[in-house]
Amino acid sequence: MSDEATAAPPPERHRRHFYMTREQWEELRQSCKPSRSIYDPPGNPGWQTIGDELGFHWETVSRSGNGNTRFFTAVAIDGWQPPR
Numbered sequence: 001m002s003d004e005a006t007a008a009p010p011p012e013r014h015r016r017h018f019y020m021t022r023e024q025w026e027e028l029r030q031s032c033k034p035s036r037s038i039y040d041p042p043g044n045p046g047w048q049t050i051g052d053e054l055g056f057h058w059e060t061v062s063r064s065g066n067g068n069t070r071f072f073t074a075v076a077i078d079g080w081q082p083p084r
Helices: 022-031 046-054
Strands: 015-019 071-075
Touching: 022 046
Parallel strands: none
Antiparallel strands: 015 071
């Protein structure tokens, strides 16, 4: 994980919408077994993995409110580029 990903997240104005794949959703569901809510980032280590894959600060995850559980919002990592 990069130093930038572990730094404090920027202000909320950097919050944007994200979408996870079905595979990411299933991995996240499996990783939250001890947690009560999938949208409890501190209780679900799977968010850190998805944050690294999609370029957001995993501890800022929030429901998007559109009814689809695979859509969510989070604060994006400035300058993040997808792995090639």
